[in-house]
Amino acid sequence: MNVTVDGEPQPARAGQTVAALLLAAARVSWRDTRAGGRPRGLFCGIGVCFDCLVVVNGIPDVRACQRVVADGDEIRTQHGAELPEARS
Amino acid sequence: MTRRVVVVGAGPAGVSAALAAADAGAQVTLVDSAPTVGGQFHRQPAGAGPDKVPGGSRLVEHPRVRLLTDTVVWTVEPLHSGHLVHVRTGQADGPGRHGEALTADALVLATGAYDRALPFPGWDLPGVVTAGAAQALAKGQGIAIGDRVLVAGTGPFLLPVAQSLVGVGAQVVEVLEANGGIRGWTPSALVAGRGKLAELAGYARLLATHRVPYRTRRTVIAAHGEDRVTSVTTAALDREWRVKPGTERRLPVDAVCVGFGFTPQLELAVSARCELVDGFVEVTPTQETSVPGVFAAGELTGIGGADLAAAEGTIAGACAAGQAIPEAALRKARRGRTFAAGLANAYPVRPGWRTWPADDTLVCRCEEVTLGALRTAARERDALGVRSLKLTSRVGLGLCQGRVCGRNAAELAAGYTGGHYDPSDTARRPIAAPLRLGELAEDPEKENT
Incomplete structure (x- = not known):
C-alpha cells in the first residue's frame, strides 16, 4: 500500500489502524491542541476520547485509533482546530 | 408480522442478544462501529474472521441476522411504536459514509463501557494511555504502546493488560493496584467468581515468570516529560487514596497505562430516556429498561465482565423478540451479578484521588x-x-x-x-457520534434505501 505520513512514504499493512501505523513509525504524537499547542496522540484507543485526531486525505478530526488505513491515504499532523481542505 | 430487533454493539452482550432474538424468529440488525464483531473483550487481530468470537460464525451465517459493521449509530428517534435508529456506514470519520434509518420494533442497547482515567499531573502527555488502549493495540494490532511500561489503576482488568503487553514484547516495569487486590474480595464474590480464580492464578504466574512486581495500595501520581512521558512518580496510598508523604518513587518509563474501572457508554440509553440508577441503566429481569421496547445488556447495566454480559444479552434478545426469559441465562446472570457486586466492592474509586x-x-x-x-x-x-x-x-x-x-x-x-x-x-449527547454537516444536511428520504 502507498501511504504517506506528513509527505513521507510509510509502510502499511491491511487492517492496520492509522494510530498503529503512526506508532510503528515511532511517532507518539500527531496533533497539537487548539489552546495550549500541546502534543497529543493515542489516549483511550477505542474511539471515545477524540485525542488522537489526525488529518487524512485533507479531512481533519479523524480518530487515528478507529480509522483503518487504505491505499493512497495521505496522513498528516493536525494543528489545532482545522477546516477541511478545499476540494478541487 | 416479524418483529424487527436492532441490536447496538457487537461485544459479548450484543452478539448473544442478536443470536437469541434471531433464534426466536425476529429479524435482527446488529450494528457495531468496528470492522468486525467481538467488541473490546473479544477483540481479534486485524483481518481475523468472526470465527474466533463466541457465536461469531453462527452469527454471520444466520439467515435472520444482518450484520452492519463499520457503522455508527448517531441518534435514536422514538416512533409511535418502536424506534428509528439512524446509522452511518463507512470509513471511520471519513467522507462518503452511507446513511440509513433502521426501524426497530424493539431495540437492544449493548454499547459497553470504556476505561475511567483519573487526572494527575502529566496525564495529558503522549505515552500516557488508558489500559484499554494498550490492550486494543496489543490484541488488535500486535504492537506495544512502549518498551518500558507502567500499568496502574484498579481492578482485575489490569492483569490481562499486563499479560498482553508482555505478549507483544514490552517490559512491564510494575503493575500498581490502588486498592487491596484479592484481599478485598468478599466470600460471596469468591464463591460466585470461583471460575475466575484460576484465571487470576494464571496472571500471577505470568507476572512472576517475567519478574513484574504487582504492588497494592500504590499508584502513579505524576507523569514527567517535555513532549512525551519519560518518567513517572508513583506513591503509596492510604485507604482513601490520599498520597502517603515520603513514599514517592521516580521510575523511567516510555509509556503509562491507567484504568480506574469503567464508565458505561450511556448516551443512546440517555437519548432514549431510559431511567438510570447509580449511573447505570435500570432494567427489569427481562433486561427491559424503563422505556417499553428498549432493552439494555452488558456493562450498561453494571460492570460485570463478558460472561454476565453474554447472559444478559441472551435474555435481552429473547425477550426483545417476544419470548419468555431463558432460565439458564437467568441463573448465569444472577451468579454474574453477585460476582460483579463483589468486584465493585473490592475495587472502588476512593475520593482521595481528588488530591492528585x-x-x-x-x-x-x-x-x-x-x-x-x-x-x-x-x-x-x-x-x-x-x-x-x-x-x-x-x-x-x-x-x-x-x-x-x-x-x-x-x-x-x-x-x-x-x-x-x-x-x-x-x-446527554443527542448526537451520539460525530457527524459532518454535509451528512446531517443529506435528504433523510435517501436514508431508507
Whole structure:
C-alpha cells in the first residue's frame, strides 16, 4: 500500500489502524491542541476520547485509533482546530 | 408480522442478544462501529474472521441476522411504536459514509463501557494511555504502546493488560493496584467468581515468570516529560487514596497505562430516556429498561465482565423478540451479578484521588480546562450543576463531549461546593457520534434505501 505520513512514504499493512501505523513509525504524537499547542496522540484507543485526531486525505478530526488505513491515504499532523481542505 | 430487533454493539452482550432474538424468529440488525464483531473483550487481530468470537460464525451465517459493521449509530428517534435508529456506514470519520434509518420494533442497547482515567499531573502527555488502549493495540494490532511500561489503576482488568503487553514484547516495569487486590474480595464474590480464580492464578504466574512486581495500595501520581512521558512518580496510598508523604518513587518509563474501572457508554440509553440508577441503566429481569421496547445488556447495566454480559444479552434478545426469559441465562446472570457486586466492592474509586491533580493539571483534555479553572467556576461563579459548570468553565464541551472528564469534573466540583452534580447529566449527547454537516444536511428520504 502507498501511504504517506506528513509527505513521507510509510509502510502499511491491511487492517492496520492509522494510530498503529503512526506508532510503528515511532511517532507518539500527531496533533497539537487548539489552546495550549500541546502534543497529543493515542489516549483511550477505542474511539471515545477524540485525542488522537489526525488529518487524512485533507479531512481533519479523524480518530487515528478507529480509522483503518487504505491505499493512497495521505496522513498528516493536525494543528489545532482545522477546516477541511478545499476540494478541487 | 416479524418483529424487527436492532441490536447496538457487537461485544459479548450484543452478539448473544442478536443470536437469541434471531433464534426466536425476529429479524435482527446488529450494528457495531468496528470492522468486525467481538467488541473490546473479544477483540481479534486485524483481518481475523468472526470465527474466533463466541457465536461469531453462527452469527454471520444466520439467515435472520444482518450484520452492519463499520457503522455508527448517531441518534435514536422514538416512533409511535418502536424506534428509528439512524446509522452511518463507512470509513471511520471519513467522507462518503452511507446513511440509513433502521426501524426497530424493539431495540437492544449493548454499547459497553470504556476505561475511567483519573487526572494527575502529566496525564495529558503522549505515552500516557488508558489500559484499554494498550490492550486494543496489543490484541488488535500486535504492537506495544512502549518498551518500558507502567500499568496502574484498579481492578482485575489490569492483569490481562499486563499479560498482553508482555505478549507483544514490552517490559512491564510494575503493575500498581490502588486498592487491596484479592484481599478485598468478599466470600460471596469468591464463591460466585470461583471460575475466575484460576484465571487470576494464571496472571500471577505470568507476572512472576517475567519478574513484574504487582504492588497494592500504590499508584502513579505524576507523569514527567517535555513532549512525551519519560518518567513517572508513583506513591503509596492510604485507604482513601490520599498520597502517603515520603513514599514517592521516580521510575523511567516510555509509556503509562491507567484504568480506574469503567464508565458505561450511556448516551443512546440517555437519548432514549431510559431511567438510570447509580449511573447505570435500570432494567427489569427481562433486561427491559424503563422505556417499553428498549432493552439494555452488558456493562450498561453494571460492570460485570463478558460472561454476565453474554447472559444478559441472551435474555435481552429473547425477550426483545417476544419470548419468555431463558432460565439458564437467568441463573448465569444472577451468579454474574453477585460476582460483579463483589468486584465493585473490592475495587472502588476512593475520593482521595481528588488530591492528585495540581492547579494546572487539565481536568478536561479537549477544552484544556485546568483544575484551577474548574474550581474558580464552581466556587466563585456559583456553578451549582453540571450544566452551569460546563457553561462557565467549558469543561466537557469538547469533542469527547465529557466522556472522559464528565464524572471526574462532577466529583471535583461537588467537593468544592457541596452542590449536586449528577454525572449522568454529562451523558446527554443527542448526537451520539460525530457527524459532518454535509451528512446531517443529506435528504433523510435517501436514508431508507
